[in-house]
Amino acid sequence: MEIIKTNNLKKSYMLGKVEVKALNGVDTSIEQGEFVAIMGPSGCGKSTFLNLTGMLDIPTSGEIYIEGNDVTNMNSNKRAEYRLKYIGFIFQFFNLFNELTVMENVMFPMMLNKRPNYKERAKELLDLVGLGDRLNHLPSEISGGQQQRVTIARSLGNDPKILLADEPTGNLDTKSSIEIIELFRKLNREQGQTIVMVTHSPEIGGMADRIIHFRDGTIGN
Amino acid sequence: MSVDLRSALFYSRKDIFKNRKVFIIITLSIILATANIIVINGLVDGMIGDLVDNTIQSSVGHLNIYPDDNERFIEGLGIKEQKLAALKDVEAYSPRISATGVLSNKGLSVSSTILALNPDNERKTTKLLEKLVRGTAINSNDKNAILVSSRLAEDLKLDIGDEATLAFETGVVKVYVVKGIVRTGNLDFDGSTVIMPLNEAYRQLGIDNMASIILIKLSDKSMTEIYKPMIMQNLDVNNVKTWKQETEFVSNFANSWRSTSSVISGVGLIAAAISVGIVIYINVIHKKRQIGIMKAMGTNDAFIFTVFLMEAAIFGIIGVFIGDCLGYLSIRYFEANPFLDAISQTWISARFEPQLFYIATIVSFAVTILAGVYPAIKASRVEIIKAIWGT
Structure with a gap:
């Protein structure tokens, strides 16, 4: 089943007085349960594509479908609600809430979604990412690789249908990077989690089911 | 959402x-x-x-009768007192005479306000005579005793039992014994006031049966607006002020x-x-x-x-x-x-x-x-x- 579909997706923005076409007509389709890597040179539109499919940004034209629903022109409140329930984000910079403990960071999106038993679920997820013994640590008290694993646990809290990861290993050493990708593979195989990951690294990209290459705002060969 | x-x-x-x-x-x-x-x-x-x-406790009553415009004194005090005594909610009243004079002691002199009152009436109407800091109060029959306000006493270095010379505005000069010293907290009052019995003031000023002001105490001070027109009519006076006007x-x-x-x-x-x-x-x-x-x-x-x-x-x-x-x-x-x-x-x-x-x-x-x-x-x-x- 098709979980993400884009039709002639375009995004341009102004850089001073110059119009920059970040995406220039992207048609793509991602199936449920796929682990897709998006690769391409810097500035080719990878992150813009992720922002648009994650409903963080609005396209200049074209359509985005999530599970067959047109989400292109949803208002900002509806998009926020969709993000909360259907999409999990993982960013290059771990972006945890520094004032919350590891456990609270994972709990927080579930609290927002009024999910029952969120404490138990947070513990389960932290066990899953191998941080069951770091529940009460602050983000500043754990390593970069561990922080990224907390981010992954946090993104899974509301059982999102889609996990969007923008350079999730870009700030990690090789060992931690491999651990993170192995975790993605585990989630994808064992839980059927759909994962769309932007990466520069051919090694990391090679571990996905499929690679979509971007070039100059379009999908290349 | x-x-x-x-x-x-x-x-x-x-x-x-x-x-x-x-x-x-x-x-x-x-x-x-x-x-x-x-x-x-x-x-x-x-x-x-x-x-x-x-x-309110020392300088004004709930209602205060003043002389008509261009008059210095309220005349016919006796009749007015009788009429006041007959009014139901008038608890007490106190006529006062205000005059000017100069009080002197040991070469020092200060222009003063002479406040003459009937101690018995005043006690029922205000707490002025309770504001003694030293000495005792005057009584109606005192002919040679005065009370002096606190700062005036300080300025003239007066104490209880001292003799001070008071020159009235009429030119009469008389020596009085300081019987008590009063402090009210009112700067003007405490700075320059001499208190004496009403009868003594009548004698020295050559007047009788009149007042500069009549202070009236009602059983309830919230009734002033009701009693003000009643008193103006009954006593045939035109210048009556309530305590609120006085404390404006x-x-x-x-x-x-x-x-x-x-x-x-x-x-x-x-x-x-x-x-x-x-x-x-x-x-x-x-x-x-x-x-x-x-x-x-x-x-x-x-x-x-x-x-x-x-x-x-x-x-x-x-x-x-x-x-x-x-x-x-x-x-x-x-x-x-x-x-x-x-x-x-x-x-x-x-x-x-x-x-x-x-x-x-x-x-x-x-x-x-x-x-x-x-x-x-x-x-x-x-x-x-x-x-x-x-x-």
Whole structure:
């Protein structure tokens, strides 16, 4: 089943007085349960594509479908609600809430979604990412690789249908990077989690089911 | 999409208590600003209340009859006294004569106001004769005794039993013995007043059966508006003033003091509010990326606005609550321990009015919340993409 579909997706923005076409007509389709890597040179539109499919940004034209629903022109409140329930984000910079403990960071999106038993679920997820013994640590008290694993646990809290990861290993050493990708593979195989990951690294990209290459705002060969 | 207040409060609480030093400093500024409103206004209320009480107790009656315009004295005092005695709610009355003179002692002389009164009537009408700081009161039959106001006594170095020479405006000069020294708290009165029996003043001024003023005490001072026209008609007098009219100068004084204290309290409160606003604003600026992440996770603008407004509310609730307690305790302390005003030589105490408590609470809290509005709006308008990627 098709979980993400884009039709002639375009995004341009102004850089001073110059119009920059970040995406220039992207048609793509991602199936449920796929682990897709998006690769391409810097500035080719990878992150813009992720922002648009994650409903963080609005396209200049074209359509985005999530599970067959047109989400292109949803208002900002509806998009926020969709993000909360259907999409999990993982960013290059771990972006945890520094004032919350590891456990609270994972709990927080579930609290927002009024999910029952969120404490138990947070513990389960932290066990899953191998941080069951770091529940009460602050983000500043754990390593970069561990922080990224907390981010992954946090993104899974509301059982999102889609996990969007923008350079999730870009700030990690090789060992931690491999651990993170192995975790993605585990989630994808064992839980059927759909994962769309932007990466520069051919090694990391090679571990996905499929690679979509971007070039100059379009999908290349 | 509604705002989940529980989650907003969870995050606000965590965020606000993260830096305890900043939290304590900001809360302290709200505490002091709130307590300041209660204490300063309580002291002003106490001072003004004491002034009104003093004025009513010693210088004016509930109703006061003055001579007609262009007349110096009220004539036919005897008949007027009979008519007053017949009125149902007139509890007491006291005619007084005011004249000028010069009191001298040991080469020192001070222009003085001579206040002549009937001690028996005066005791029933005012508490003037209870305001003796030394000595004893005069009585109706005293021919050579006077009371001297406290600062006049100081200026002329007079004490109980001393002899002082009083020159009346008529040219008569007579030596009197100081029987008592009076202090009312009224600067004018305490500075230059000589009190003597009414009959003695009649003798020295060559007048009789008249008064400069008649002070009337009613059984209830709220009845002045009913009795004023009745007395004007029955006694055939035109110039009658109520105690409220008499203390109008105190009201004006009070208003000017209240304006001053409001400015002082307002400045403190604004300073506290600005510090709350700045702290939350800086927090928003520093947290742009986290706000972006929060929005990416699925929170809407209203949630972000609520989070940062709640931070202001937490500062407000804690600061105002402790400020109220501190203000209340301070007022109670000043009520129980009045302090001496060096200028008027009177004891000033504070007065606690529940209304003051409500005003301080509402104003402080509202101003603190208002201070959080702009940073909260700023936070809610953070654009996700710009915030996360810092573009």
